[in-house]
Amino acid sequence: MEMINVALPKGRLGEKVYDFFERAGYPCPSIKEPNRKLIFENPACGVRYFWVKPSDVAIYVERGAADIGVAGKDILLEYEPDVYELLDLGFGKCRMAVAAPKTFRDDPARTLRVATKFSNIAAAYYAEKCRDIDIIHLNGSIEIAPILGLSDVIVDIVETGKTLLENDLEPRETIVPISARLIANKSSYKFKSDEILTMKERVAALLENSK
Ligand code: PRP
Helix, strand or coil: CCCEEEEEECCHHHHHHHHHHHHCCCCCHHHHCCCCCCEEEEHHHCEEEEEECHHHHHHHHHCCCCCEEEEEHHHHHHHCCCCEEEEECCCCCEEEEEEEECCCCCCCCCCEEEEECCHHHHHHHHHHCCCCEEEEECCCCCCHHHHCCCCCEEEEEECCCHHHHHCCEEEEEEEEEECEEEEECHHHHHHCHHHHHHHHHHHHHHHHHCC
16 A cells, blocks of 8 residues: 655644544544654554645645645635645635725725735736736735735735734625645546545545534
């Protein structure tokens, strides 16, 4: 049996995803040990997990360093990695949205200044609306950009809406719903097809049962 290499997003979402894989028949008990290791394997069930930064999962999978990964739809839309999207896992549900200070009134005659970590998603969204924008690419704490006058609006992920609320911003438009996706490297999908299809089926069955 060939080992399947699985890139998991490090953090809150990743722990949930690992528990799910465990229940789907891919346990790897050493992953729960309190240490800072990043790679764990369980040859008995043919799986090797590694923790990577959530926004890097798709890179590992696209280049074949991982056969399988779990990435947010936000990352897939933003970077368009050349991978197969196998399943919507339904975890990590949130949405990509435009948000603005409560007092902001849009003037369509002016170029809209948009701060975001998701420049491609924002550009595509406004291009479709034929709206002129100026993108200000940031790497985090996007919510403070309109407060400090750096931008008019933001395009960012909204989960509970708490971050917006606590920074006096409000959601104005939903761009797209987001959730975690199971993705596969294209050549692994061909050359490890038995292992990958089995994994996909087990995960799909567990999703079905947990509905
Ligand atoms: C995201 C996003 C918001 C927050 C929204 O950040 O950028 O800041 O979550 O969640 P809420 O609607 O429940 O308040 P994340 O925690 O992913 O960290 P990041 O800024 O490093 O991306």
